[in-house]
Amino acid sequence: MTILIDFQSDHNDSGDEIVEKSQGNVTELVLDGAFVAPHTNSFGHTFRDYDAESERRTSVEHFYRTNHIGQTVDFVRRTREEYGKLNRTEMSIWECCELLNEFIDESDPDLDEPQIEHLLQTAEAIRKDYPDEDWLHLTGLIHDLGKVLLHTSFGELPQWAVVGDTYPVGCAFDESIVHHKYFKENPDYNNPSYNSKYGMYTEGCGLDNVLMSWGHDDYMYLVAKENQTTLPSAGLFIIRYHSFYALHKSEAYKHLMNDEDKENMEWLKVFNKYDLYSKSKVRINVEEVKPYYLSLINKYFPVKLKW
Numbered sequence: 001m002t003i004l005i006d007f008q009s010d011h012n013d014s015g016d017e018i019v020e021k022s023q024g025n026v027t028e029l030v031l032d033g034a035f036v037a038p039h040t041n042s043f044g045h046t047f048r049d050y051d052a053e054s055e056r057r058t059s060v061e062h063f064y065r066t067n068h069i070g071q072t073v074d075f076v077r078r079t080r081e082e083y084g085k086l087n088r089t090e091m092s093i094w095e096c097c098e099l100l101n102e103f104i105d106e107s108d109p110d111l112d113e114p115q116i117e118h119l120l121q122t123a124e125a126i127r128k129d130y131p132d133e134d135w136l137h138l139t140g141l142i143h144d145l146g147k148v149l150l151h152t153s154f155g156e157l158p159q160w161a162v163v164g165d166t167y168p169v170g171c172a173f174d175e176s177i178v179h180h181k182y183f184k185e186n187p188d189y190n191n192p193s194y195n196s197k198y199g200m201y202t203e204g205c206g207l208d209n210v211l212m213s214w215g216h217d218d219y220m221y222l223v224a225k226e227n228q229t230t231l232p233s234a235g236l237f238i239i240r241y242h243s244f245y246a247l248h249k250s251e252a253y254k255h256l257m258n259d260e261d262k263e264n265m266e267w268l269k270v271f272n273k274y275d276l277y278s279k280s281k282v283r284i285n286v287e288e289v290k291p292y293y294l295s296l297i298n299k300y301f302p303v304k305l306k307w
């Protein structure tokens with residue numbers, strides 16, 4: 001497979017140097033040493049460009065339309081309560097990674113690989129740059145496991161209720177949210193209790209008190225917490241808010257954060273670089289890295305978890 005890379009430029013927007021190595025028609029990102037963020041995704045476009053004319057543009061836009069219409073306060077409360085019961089199955093973290101093999105995320109303009117590839121690419125890229133932070137490697141591996149909600153044994157939630165960027169419900173939807181215009185069709189959009197800057201919240205109330213649109217982030221957070229993980233609070237924060245781009249990229253909703261959120265945000269920003277820019281066609285040898293990740297799972301999680 002060929003990775004399309006813009007050969008004109010050897011720096012990306014954030015000024016990181018791009019290193020490329022060619023082997024036949026396969027161009028690899030060189031990940032040893034400090035991680036170098038590529039300039040373009042596997043389709044030859046800049047990352048998170050929701051307007052770029054690509055084979056995925058229309059389906060991604062359609063995804064966000066359904067997502068923005070369906071995520072109401074009422075829907076989130078009901079679904080969170082239901083899935084928060086964790087009474088659907090019992091399995092280990094690694095079993096869940098394997099289950100994700102079959103899913104492709106319809107919200108993602110940058111990736112059309114099975115999810116397990118993305119998990120390992122993220123974790124391995126972090127591991128190279130932060131060799132001593134083993135909790136962050138494991139966070140990389142598990143951050144998207146909540147996408148298992150798409151699975152038939154979980155009642156097959158539709159993609160709009162599992163993937164995509166997340167945002168608070170119960171207060172005004174910020175304009176920086178991808179395809180914001182579709183919120184006009186969300187019933188909460190015209191509800192005066194939910195459509196002001198603070199809505200049902202107060203200044204500095206802390207993200208823990210904010211109801212986020214329902215999806216894989218909050219679900220995986222609940223799974224990890226209820227199964228008594230020993231991951232540090234920054235790991236749980238990353239899992240819970242990694243899709244909250246309006247906050248960690250556009251700095252909207254900062255008025256809802258408390259001091260602990262602000263501290264954890266530093267790690268989320270580190271994490272995001274690897275989550276977003278490690279998406280590539282470079283395959284990881286699963287069998288080779290599996291023993292390492294099994295040892296981390298063993299350190300931070302029980303053998304079987306409730307899902």
Ligand SMILES: O[C@H]1[C@H](O)[C@@H](O)[C@H](O)[C@@H](O)[C@H]1O
Nearest residue numbers: 105107108163164165242243
């Ligand atoms: O399309 C992607 C994908 O669903 C990711 O897992 C999520 O974290 C991102 O926020 C989203 O943009």
Ligand SMILES: [Fe+2]
Nearest residue numbers: 143144242243
């Ligand atoms: Fe995600």
Ligand SMILES: [Fe+2]
Nearest residue numbers: 118143144275
């Ligand atoms: Fe991810």
